[in-house]
Amino acid sequence: MGGVTIRGISKSYTRGTMVLPPLDLDIADGELFFLLGPSGCGKSTLLRILAGLVTPDAGSIAFGSRDVTYLPPEKRHAAMVFQNYALWPHMTVAENVAFAPQSTGASRTESARRTADALAVVRMSDMAGRRVTALSGGQQQRVALARALAAEPELLLLDEPLSNLDARLRDEMRVEIRRICKERHLTALYVTHDRNEALSMADRLAVMREGRICQLGSPTEVYRRPASRFTASFLGDVNFIAGEADGRGGFATPIGVFALTGAAAGRSWAAVRPESIHFADQNAPGAFPARLVGRAFFGDRTEYRAETAAGTLVFNDSSYLDREKGEDCFLALSGGLAVVTE
Numbered sequence: 488m489g490g491v492t493i494r495g496i497s498k499s500y501t502r503g504t505m506v507l508p509p510l511d512l513d514i515a516d517g518e519l520f521f522l523l524g525p526s527g528c529g530k531s532t533l534l535r536i537l538a539g540l541v542t543p544d545a546g547s548i549a550f551g552s553r554d555v556t557y558l559p560p561e562k563r564h565a566a567m568v569f570q571n572y573a574l575w576p577h578m579t580v581a582e583n584v585a586f587a588p589q590s591t592g593a594s595r596t597e598s599a600r601r602t603a604d605a606l607a608v609v610r611m612s613d614m615a616g617r618r619v620t621a622l623s624g625g626q627q628q629r630v631a632l633a634r635a636l637a638a639e640p641e642l643l644l645l646d647e648p649l650s651n652l653d654a655r656l657r658d659e660m661r662v663e664i665r666r667i668c669k670e671r672h673l674t675a676l677y678v679t680h681d682r683n684e685a686l687s688m689a690d691r692l693a694v695m696r697e698g699r700i701c702q703l704g705s706p707t708e709v710y711r712r713p714a715s716r717f718t719a720s721f722l723g724d725v726n727f728i729a730g731e732a733d734g735r736g737g738f739a740t741p742i743g744v745f746a747l748t749g750a751a752a753g754r755s756w757a758a759v760r761p762e763s764i765h766f767a768d769q770n771a772p773g774a775f776p777a778r779l780v781g782r783a784f785f786g787d788r789t790e791y792r793a794e795t796a797a798g799t800l801v802f803n804d805s806s807y808l809d810r811e812k813g814e815d816c817f818l819a820l821s822g823g824l825a826v827v828t829e
């Protein structure tokens with residue numbers, strides 16, 4: 488199948504407003520790659536350029552060794568899955584799915600084989616004869632996915648496919664979509680603004696801001712070693728503790744000196760996730776005093792806010808040691824510190 492090579496792709500819809508400045512990106516063969524970013528940052532534009540639905544102003548796109556920059560959508564062998572399913576209400580499940588192979592000129596038997604195969608993969612075989620209007624949102628999204636698979640695409644493009652589903656179904660479909668992509672060794676580009684979706688599903692992800700990729704890496708890399716305050720905040724809750732790096736791995740803050748590798752000498756911030764702060768004994772190494780000023784219970788964890796010499800810090804506690812607002816306590820940091828300079 489091959490990967491995707493994007494070189495110097497740029498786009499402005501109206502003169503003078505660059506939605507995508509020249510952008511380079513490589514997606515590996517069989518990779519489930521995510522574009523993550525706030526609404527309006529240009530994710531869908533890039534996806535539509537790959538599908539052939541939007542023409543770029545400049546640059547080139549190759550699927551494997553095949554240059555597709557000037558090919559119409561139907562010649563690209565890319566299939567798209569949309570947020571709103573885009574199914575035909577007057578057709579059955581099987582007819583909707585069979586439409587994909589039929590429209591590429593596959594024979595009747597070949598279409599039937601691919602339809603049955605795709606419906607089995609999304610676990611919808613017993614619903615083949617149903618009208619799509621008689622299906623739940625989750626089932627309709629499975630049909631849309633089956634239709635994309637039945638096209639046997641070189642590239643699968645997913646545009647916020649789970650946004651219309653409720654939370655439980657979304658969790659289920661995340662696992663399913665990843666399973667299908669891996670089982671079929673699909674190269675896929677998935678666009679979302681949902682960090683949990685990207686973190687839990689992606690092989691690699693790119694965080695976008697105003698048309699530019701500001702960081703690219705595996706979910707763990709980007710979550711644990713964010714390059715900027717923007718990426719750190721976009722991927723989850725985070726505390727920024729201002730301090731001074733000594734250039735030898737030490738980072739001095741109002742709540743103590745911490746080991747922070749990779750920090751160049753000078754003022755910057757330590758990005759500290761809520762799960763990296765915990766209650767500690769007064770005499771524990773690195774313990775610093777705090778006063779609890781807020782508490783919210785979420786069942787699996789309690790989120791606390793604490794006043795410290797480094798400002799208000801937010802942290803999570805999953806133990807059953809309930810502490811009250813107003814209590815004085817000691818906290819410590821464990822692992823998971825990253826330095827961010829902008």
Ligand code: ADP
Pocket residue numbers: 500501506524525526527528529530531532533
């Ligand atoms: P995202 O998918 O990240 O929400 P989009 O790619 O949809 O972002 O949009 C990026 C920017 O381009 C936005 O400012 C949006 O208003 C603008 N835009 C998108 N499509 C069009 C269009 N067809 N015509 C004019 N502007 C558009």
